[in-house]
Amino acid sequence: MGFGRYVTARVLWAGVVSLVITTITFLLLSAAPNPDVQQAATQAALQGGNPAEATERVRELRGLDQPLYVRYFDFIRGVYTLDWGWSESRSQPVLEAVGSALYYTAQYSIPWTILTIILGPLVGVYSAANMYSWKDHAATGFAFFGYAIPNFFFGIILLLVFGVWLQFIPVTYNTDVAVFSVENAVQLTIPVFVLVTGSIGAVMRVSRNESAEFQNADFMKTAKAKGVSPLRAYAYHVMRPTLVPLSTTLVGQLLALFLGSSLLVEVVFAIPGLGRLTYKALIAQDTNLVLGTTLFFTFVAVVGNLLEDIVFTVLDPRISYDDR
Amino acid sequence: MIVSLKFFVYAFVAWCMSSRDMEDGDDPRHVNRRQWLSALGLAGAVTLAGCSGNGGGGGGGDGNDTDDGSDGGDATTQQDVYATASAASFTTLNPIYNTENGAGNAIARTLDQGYTFDENNEYVPLLYDMSTEDGEVWTFEVREGLEFSDPYGEVTASDFVYLIQEVHQSSWANSAATTSWQGVTVEETGEYEFEATLESPSLLWPESYDPLLYPIPQELLEPYVEEEDTEGLQEDEELLELQFAGNLGPYVLDEWQRDAGTRYSRNDDYYLQDVDELPDVFNDAPYFEEAEIRVIEEEASRLGALETGEVDSAAIPPEQVESYQNSEEIYVNRIPQPYNEKISVNMRDNGWNTGPGNMFRHTPFRQAMAAAIDKEGLIQGVFRDFAETHFTWQPRFSEFYPPEEEIPQFGVGENYGSEVARGLAEEAFAESEYDYGFDGDAMVNPDGDQIQLDIYHSAGQDTEQLMADFIAQELGENLGIDVTVEAIDGTRFNNEYWTTSDFPTPETNDEGEVTEVPDELVDTVNGEEVEWTAPTSTNPGPRNVTTSQDWDMSVVFGLNTYPRNPITNNAFFDGPTAFYNPVGYYPGFDAESLFEQAQAATSQEELADALVELFANLAEEQPYIMLAFPDSTVGYREGLEGPIENFSNGWNLPAWRYE
Numbered sequence: 008m009g010f011g012r013y014v015t016a017r018v019l020w021a022g023v024v025s026l027v028i029t030t031i032t033f034l035l036l037s038a039a040p041n042p043d044v045q046q047a048a049t050q051a052a053l054q055g056g057n058p059a060e061a062t063e064r065v066r067e068l069r070g071l072d073q074p075l076y077v078r079y080f081d082f083i084r085g086v087y088t089l090d091w092g093w094s095e096s097r098s099q100p101v102l103e104a105v106g107s108a109l110y111y112t113a114q115y116s117i118p119w120t121i122l123t124i125i126l127g128p129l130v131g132v133y134s135a136a137n138m139y140s141w142k143d144h145a146a147t148g149f150a151f152f153g154y155a156i157p158n159f160f161f162g163i164i165l166l167l168v169f170g171v172w173l174q175f176i177p178v179t180y181n182t183d184v185a186v187f188s189v190e191n192a193v194q195l196t197i198p199v200f201v202l203v204t205g206s207i208g209a210v211m212r213v214s215r216n217e218s219a220e221f222q223n224a225d226f227m228k229t230a231k232a233k234g235v236s237p238l239r240a241y242a243y244h245v246m247r248p249t250l251v252p253l254s255t256t257l258v259g260q261l262l263a264l265f266l267g268s269s270l271l272v273e274v275v276f277a278i279p280g281l282g283r284l285t286y287k288a289l290i291a292q293d294t295n296l297v298l299g300t301t302l303f304f305t306f307v308a309v310v311g312n313l314l315e316d317i318v319f320t321v322l323d324p325r326i327s328y329d330d331r
Numbered sequence: 332m333i334v335s336l337k338f339f340v341y342a343f344v345a346w347c348m349s350s351r352d353m354e355d356g357d358d359p360r361h362v363n364r365r366q367w368l369s370a371l372g373l374a375g376a377v378t379l380a381g382c383s384g385n386g387g388g389g390g391g392g393d394g395n396d397t398d399d400g401s402d403g404g405d406a407t408t409q410q411d412v413y414a415t416a417s418a419a420s421f422t423t424l425n426p427i428y429n430t431e432n433g434a435g436n437a438i439a440r441t442l443d444q445g446y447t448f449d450e451n452n453e454y455v456p457l458l459y460d461m462s463t464e465d466g467e468v469w470t471f472e473v474r475e476g477l478e479f480s481d482p483y484g485e486v487t488a489s490d491f492v493y494l495i496q497e498v499h500q501s502s503w504a505n506s507a508a509t510t511s512w513q514g515v516t517v518e519e520t521g522e523y524e525f526e527a528t529l530e531s532p533s534l535l536w537p538e539s540y541d542p543l544l545y546p547i548p549q550e551l552l553e554p555y556v557e558e559e560d561t562e563g564l565q566e567d568e569e570l571l572e573l574q575f576a577g578n579l580g581p582y583v584l585d586e587w588q589r590d591a592g593t594r595y596s597r598n599d600d601y602y603l604q605d606v607d608e609l610p611d612v613f614n615d616a617p618y619f620e621e622a623e624i625r626v627i628e629e630e631a632s633r634l635g636a637l638e639t640g641e642v643d644s645a646a647i648p649p650e651q652v653e654s655y656q657n658s659e660e661i662y663v664n665r666i667p668q669p670y671n672e673k674i675s676v677n678m679r680d681n682g683w684n685t686g687p688g689n690m691f692r693h694t695p696f697r698q699a700m701a702a703a704i705d706k707e708g709l710i711q712g713v714f715r716d717f718a719e720t721h722f723t724w725q726p727r728f729s730e731f732y733p734p735e736e737e738i739p740q741f742g743v744g745e746n747y748g749s750e751v752a753r754g755l756a757e758e759a760f761a762e763s764e765y766d767y768g769f770d771g772d773a774m775v776n777p778d779g780d781q782i783q784l785d786i787y788h789s790a791g792q793d794t795e796q797l798m799a800d801f802i803a804q805e806l807g808e809n810l811g812i813d814v815t816v817e818a819i820d821g822t823r824f825n826n827e828y829w830t831t832s833d834f835p836t837p838e839t840n841d842e843g844e845v846t847e848v849p850d851e852l853v854d855t856v857n858g859e860e861v862e863w864t865a866p867t868s869t870n871p872g873p874r875n876v877t878t879s880q881d882w883d884m885s886v887v888f889g890l891n892t893y894p895r896n897p898i899t900n901n902a903f904f905d906g907p908t909a910f911y912n913p914v915g916y917y918p919g920f921d922a923e924s925l926f927e928q929a930q931a932a933t934s935q936e937e938l939a940d941a942l943v944e945l946f947a948n949l950a951e952e953q954p955y956i957m958l959a960f961p962d963s964t965v966g967y968r969e970g971l972e973g974p975i976e977n978f979s980n981g982w983n984l985p986a987w988r989y990e
Contacts, residue, residue, distance in 0.1 A: 064505045093562075097589045098423040098571055104589065163631055171635040178635040179416075179627050179642075182591045277627045279590030287420070287590075 014313070021309035025302060026083075032301045033082060036294055037075055082298060091302075092295035096288060101299035104284060109303075112269060112280035114186060115195050119202040126203065127210025128250060132241055134211065135218040146211065154208030159271035162201045166275060169197060180278045198276050202269075210253065217249040251323045254315055413619035413987070416633050416642040420590045420626045425570040426545035427498060427506045437593050437624050439984070441573045441580040443603075444543050445471075447982045448895070450975050452730065454537055455609070455982065458486070458546055458579070465933065466532030469542065473523040477602055478577040483548035486579070488525040492517055493549040493556075495527075503559040511541035531930060534938055538896035548575050578602045581617040581985035595622040603985060610986070618988035637661060643968035649715040649794075652964050659969065664976045665717060666963040669726050669892045672718075674700070674786070674802060674956035675885045679915035681877035685783050686776030688765045691883075692874075694919055696759035697953040701741030703752035703809035704802055706958060713797045714961050721957040723950035724904070728978060729894035731942040738950035742958075749809040756810060773811040783813045786884040787828070790818040798958070799886050814884075824887045829913045831878040834871030837864055851876060856907050856917045863908050870912035878913075890955075894978070897942050901926040904945075904954065916954040 066072045073081075085092050091101035134146040170178040177194055184190040221227060222245055230240045270282030281300065288296035421434035426442060429435060443457045454461070458477060463469045477486035498504045499512040516528040529536065536542055547570070555564040569575050573584045579602065582595035597620050603613045625642065627633045637645040638661070647655060647663060655661050676682065676691040683689035690696045710718045722740050725732045740746055753769065760767045766777040773781040786802060788795040796818065803814035819828075838847040845864045852863040854873035863872045871878075893899040902910045905926050907917040925945040932938035950957075967974050973987030974980055 064509070067505060093566060096422055097420075098425065098566070099589060107589065163629075166632065166635060171638055174639055177641060178632055178639050179625055180591075182588055183594075274628050275632060277591075277625070277629070277632060279588065279626070283590055283628075291422075 014317075017313050017316070021306075021313070024309060025305045028305045029083075029086065029298055029302055030079075033079055033294070033298055036292060036297060037078070078294075082295070086298075086302065091299045094288070094293055094296040094299075096291035096293040096296060101295050104296060105281070105299050105303055108279060108281045108284040111182070111278055112273075112282070114191065115198045115202065115272075115278065115280075116269065118195070118199050119206070122199070122203045123206045123210060127207045128214040128246060128253060130207065131211040131214025131216075132218045132246055132249065134215045135222060135245075136237075136241060138219060143215075147215075149204075150208035150211045152208075153204030153206075156204075157271075158201050158205045159275055161204070162198065162272055162275040165197045165201060180276050182279065198272050198278065201272060214249050214253055217252055218245045221245045221248050248323070251319065254318050411619065412621045412623060413617070414623035414625055414642055416625050416627045416636060416645055417592065418626075418628055418630070418633065418646075420592075421587075423565070423571065424573060424584075424587055424593075425565060425567070426573070427504070427508075427547065427570065428565055430507045437587075438545070438573065439580070440582045440593070440595050440622055440624070441576045441584045441598075442545055443580055444545055446537060446543065448538075448979050449982050450977045450979050452895070452979065457603070458544075459491070461537055461542060463534075463536075466534040466536070467529050469527045469529070469536060470520075471525050471527065471542075473525075474602070474606075475523055476605065477546065477579060478600075479546070479548045479575050479579070480577045483550055483575055483577070486546045486577075487522050488519050489522075490546060490549045491544055492519045492525050493552065494544065494547050497556045498547075498552060498564075501556070501559075503561055504555075504564060505561060508541075508544070511543075532933070533898070533930065534932060534935070535896040535898060539899060546579055551575060582622045590626055592623060592625040597621065601985065610983075612986040612988075613983075616985040618986070637966055637968075640968065643971055644974075645966055647964050647966045649717045649961075649964055652715065652717060655966050661966045662969055663964055663966045664974050664980070666965060666976055666980050667719065667726060667728050667978055668960060668963050669729075669894045669978065670889050670960070671721050671724075671726075671892055671957065672798060672886065672889050672959045672961060673721065674958065675888070675914050676700070676956060677882055677884070677914055678917075679874045679877045681881040682883055682915070683784075684881050684883060686765065686767065686778070686780075688763055689874075690759055690763060690767065692917075693759040693762050694952050695755045695762065697956060698739070698741055698951075699752045699755035699759060699810060700806065700956050701953050702746055702748070702755055704742050704805045704956070704958065705747055706742040708805075709798065709801050710959050713794060713801060714959060717964050718959040718961040721959050723946040723957065724892050724900060725897060725946050726892060726894055726960045729892075729897065731894070731897050731939060731946065733943045733947045733950070737943070737947045741953065752809045769811060771811075773813075781811065781813050783815065784883040785815045785817050786886065787817050787819045787824055787882060788886050789821045789824070794961075795886055802884075802886070819887065821887055824885065827880045828878050828882045828885070829888070830868040831871050831876075832868055833879070834866050834868070834876050836866060837862075854907070857919065861907055865908070867910055870909060873907070874915040874917075892960075897946075898926065898929050900945075901930075904949065914955070918948070918954070919952055920948040922948070 063072075070078065082092070084090075089102065091105075093099075094101050094104045097104050130146050130150070134143045137143045166176075166178060169175045175193075176197055180194055181190070184194070218241075222241075224244075227240060227244050230244050235244075269280060270286050272278070273280045273282045281303075284296070285300040285304075287293075288300055415436070417433045417436070419431075419433050421429075421437055422431055423429050424434055424438055426438055429438060445456075445458045446461065447455050447457060449455050456472075456474070458474055460472045460474075461469055462472070471488070471491065473486065473488050473491065478484070479486060495512050495515075495517045499506050499508045500515075500517075514530040517525060518528075519525045527542065533539070551567070551569060552564075554560070555567070564570070572587060573580075576583065576598075578598065578600040581598055581601050581603075583598050585594045585596055587593050597617055601616060603609060603616060606613065625636075627636060627642075630648070633642070633645045634647070634651075636642040640660070652663050655663050676697065678689055678691045680689070683691055706720045710716060710720065719727055720740070720743060723733060723738050745751065756769075756774065767782075768775060770779060770781075775781055784806075786799050788799040796816070799816045803816050806812045806814050835849045835851045837845045837849065837852060840846050848862045848864060852866060852872045854861055854863075854875070861873075863870070863876075866872045866876070890903070903912065904916070904918060904922050906923045907915075909916075922945065925941050925948075928941035929938055929945070932941060965974070965980075970989045971987065972990055973983060
């Protein structure tokens with residue numbers, strides 16, 4: 008199978024996967040009781056109104072009085088025409104909501120991802136090269152600390168120290184500042200630091216163990232015997248094979264962290280990003296928005312896996328498209 | 332587990348923040364040795380917190396308060412920007428559909444409503460003045476000189492009349508004010524005047540907030556009204572972005588960034604600047620060039636922002652107020668509220684699950700419970716003294732609060748303690764057909780077993796849990812009742828214990844008139860036969876009609892006591908068939924007549940007479956075991972003038988300023 012056909016097949020499969028995931032999410036949401044309806048009824052009762060009327064009013068407003076299949080087909084049609092509907096909980100189109108949230112999330116997630124991908128394997132290989140020395144222990148300790156401490160807790164502590172006490176950074180995130188500005192870099196330093204320390208641990212440990220395997224391999228011995236510098240030997244002969252198994256865990260781990268970590272960090276630092284958007288959409292049972300964000304994450308996951316498979320073949324030419 | 336850990340951590344950090352020494356006024360950018368040492372000390376504290384893990388959870392405040400603050404950015408000063416912090420983002424800023432308090436504050440920066448009430452609870456006309464002679468026909472006089480943005484021109488009576496008739500009273504629009512205008516006949520009587528005729532007189536109509544309107548241009552509404560386009564009306568950008576507001580609010584909305592907040596700039600043409608009847612301070616209002624509402628969901632972050640000056644105000648949980656009281660940068664206001672803390676006792680058949688009958692149905696027993704709980708101890712221990720004792724269904728600041736000597740004050744002074752509580756319980760036992768009594772210290776049922784009751788509180792609400800524990804302890808010590816404290820999710824309690832959708836309904840004819848009431852919906856109350864002709868989920872019928880789960884007592888829900896318009900309380904106490912009566916309370920006095928008397932009153936004196944008598948009776952009967960009115964505690968940056976320790980706090984927000 009050629010590269011083009013392989014990618015095409017994977018993309019088509021991605022379409023099916025996204026449809027299945029979206030359908031399941033839609034069905035689960037439809038089966039759950041709607042808190043807005045409950046709340047409206049309670050509110051009406053407390054205000055001396057009629058809960059039944061209030062319930063009916065909210066159901067009509069939210070379109071919940073329509074049959075399930077009508078709501079489902081409406082949504083599916085919308086998905087493929089890029090009309091992702093109106094977010095009831097934010098009073099704006101879903102695409103606009105996802106777009107604006109992504110704008111803020113990207114500002115910290117891109118540096119976070121790049122730093123994790125670069126620093127994780129580097130620290131891991133460095134640790135393996137100095138195995139059982141104090142440098143290895145220090146790096147391992149750092150990795151475990153970052154992995155063990157909950158991001159929200161670490162975030163609040165750093166905010167307290169650097170925001171409230173030392174006042175180096177603003178306590179609340181300011182959406183006014185330009186993306187590429189010193190102010191933005193300053194206010195994003197702590198969120199990025201918290202996220203990097205949270206995600207670097209696993210990457211570092213895996214790459215340390217993987218590279219330990221290769222540093223005594225025959226090809227390393229040959230390289231050393233030929234007089235290759237340690238930096239070059241580790242970069243070409245250890246780092247590269249280490250990255251092959253690492254790339255399988257990397258994408259999955261980062262995606263898993265993406266939603267959970269970014270939600271808590273966004274809450275602590277008041278960043279209006281994707282994590283908060285998704286979480287609040289779920290809580291408010293804003294069906295259009297939940298499905299929009301689900302679709303977005305599905306898309307990211309599918310593309311991520313696709314990239315991962317392509318990276319495989321680039322890093323290790325022995326892996327081919329055949330037999331897949 | 333994770334959630335509780337999270338709350339613990341947040342509470343801990345919030346405590347760390349609040350306990351910071353703030354006595355010096357150093358340059359915030361300069362790091363002195365003390366600050367570094369403090370930072371180092373924190374690392375130790377964090378380790379300890381992780382090891383000991385003995386936190387009791389946190390939260391404290393309700394987290395939903397909207398408070399004030401200012402941006403401490405480099406280019407601006409406090410006088411330039413007036414920012415507020417909101418714990419929650421806004422669903423919509425469309426004035427026709429908004430039902431949220433926080434979004435209401437965001438809209439209010441840009442768009443005034445018809446009227447407000449000042450610190451003396453006096454009516455203050457803003458967009459229009461209301462007057463009546465009999466409480467039935469109300470005249471609205473629209474202020475002249477109110478302007479919408481181009482191209483909509485001046486605000487006139489027809490804009491309001493059109494809004495009421497074509498939107499609020501329509502069957503298609505489902506506006507937030509739909510229920511407020513049902514049954515009201517509205518007629519335009521002049522360019523700046525219209526009349527509203529009520530179905531029955533109501534002297535306190537303005538106090539109910541029902542006649543409160545936003546000004547919306549008729550021309551903007553017309554296309555949607557013609558098409559009956561609900562979706563279009565909800566999603567209209569001019570409404571969502573408040574672009575039509577003209578000179579009708581203190582600020583102009585520049586941007587609404589969902590999840591981040593709103594930004595405004597000063598409205599130089601604000602109409603209140605030229606209004607003579609308001610205090611002079613409004614002549615230059617507003618006093619800030621810009622305004623902002625920042626959405627900061629995390630309480631610790633909000634308090635941090637308050638401390639650093641990024642916001643000027645934030646709600647402060649009661650347990651942290653003390654640490655701010657000596658601050659030179661922040662002052663704390665204590666604002667009385669009408670929302671109560673009480674024990675709901677289940678008088679229906681699925682209540683009192685510890686023996687035959689239901690002792691909660693006997694007034695002396697409810698009085699005994701009220702007398703067994705030390706209200707002042709509760710306020711001191713649980714609310715840190717930031718609450719008022721609650722004896723009847725009104726807070727003390729209500730003008731309809733009965734004279735102290737006319738109401739029994741259970742739970743304080745000589746009306747508190749084991750002796751008085753047991754005496755009242757004995758009275759209840761004598762009324763009961765079952766052989767309840769005391770065996771030594773314990774209250775026992777006819778089988779001689781100790782009375783065992785459960786009390787529910789919302790899971791994760793620490794104040795509620797503390798309160799429930801305190802109640803359990805007091806009822807155990809003073810009445811010998813073994814109380815089990817149970818945590819429950821609020822929504823689950825509401826759906827399975829508090830309300831039900833499964834109840835019998837009367838038969839009706841085509842006109843909707845009731846033709847036959849089933850036997851389950853009939854009960855004898857005070858010797859008279861009463862029919863539940865309109866059962867609801869919150870009062871599904873007589874005491875034999877119950878929710879799906881058994882329960883004895885609950886502190887899950889507090890209720891509003893409506894001090895401005897106490898007639899609204901008829902929803903709770905207007906006889907056994909009252910609209911909202913989950914506990915199955917049957918008044919032992921003629922509550923219906925008193926509400927009718929209040930409704931028909933033609934003078935304030937008649938109204939007060941009826942209401943005072945009503946509240947004296949409710950204090951006697953204790954339909955819910957009334958405990959406390961917790962205050963709202965809010966911290967403001969020093970120098971901010973305007974906030975008052977009054978229920979009307981914020982009525983003059985455009986005139987708030989720094990000294």
